[in-house]
Amino acid sequence: MAGVDKGEFTFAVVTMSDKGSRGERVDTSGSHIKETLLEEGYTFEDYAMIPDSIPVIVDTLKKIADTQRVALLVTTGGTGVAPTDVTPEAMLQVIEKEVPGIAEYMRLESLKKTPHAALSRGKVGIRGTTLIVNLPGSLKAVRENLETILPILPHALEKIRGDEGDCGITPS
Template identity: 45%
Template structure:
């Protein structure tokens, strides 16, 4: 399926940012990173919501099922605090989990901070959509995406999603030689 513009959901999960206490730098960092990576046409579906599990689940379902996003990237709500429920919401809406994403992101983040082991971020599949949880800090977002994104276009290929092309001087997607 080669549609004209891939839809990608960007979901910032933050009580304080959604209340206007501070600017959502994390969501902006994801959009900037995807703009760096992708050479194909794509359209962000951006949402900024509080740390409420039913609302996170509803937002993920809406982006996957109604908006038709091939990829949803969340930021925030992956730590051990009581309000951090993004991984639970992700697992609740996914058909199958993709634990390799969380494993790789944590091992990448551990090169920078010992507290990376406190991150519970994960990834999963809902229908033909890949959902990836990222940490909340903008710098960590880029580190984690740099680590996992080379596998993302092929994952989307395998789910019959749009063919994502990348700026290969920045990030090289891995697709097996057929």
């Protein structure tokens, strides 16, 4: 998006993983998110790896959104249908406004690659002025989903922080 300094937008990454939070797994998905957003020009603020626990997820996401006030909070993990996948349920306690179109767009693009994308339950929403995006846990899915939404993030983040420009007009 022309005229947007993505460096104005801070971001945080939170990985939901029981094994990762116990030090039993390397977090390749969270690392990829951080590296990609840094390459895109966003400003890194925070990273956390936490267990798949609704209270821990809710507390962590609220704390980052409310106290650090990052523009973008990207999570990875816990979006599927396994018994421990509780990220979408936690999100319902965190977000103030859902943005279903972004989640639907990621699933639509993922379905072109694998029918397993239909099992993704990730949500996207806003808390305060923070856009929170849930990505799946696998590195492959993170790469594909992040690639899908990168072009729309600057516009979304500007709108969330109060930009009153028309959405259909391309800046010159």
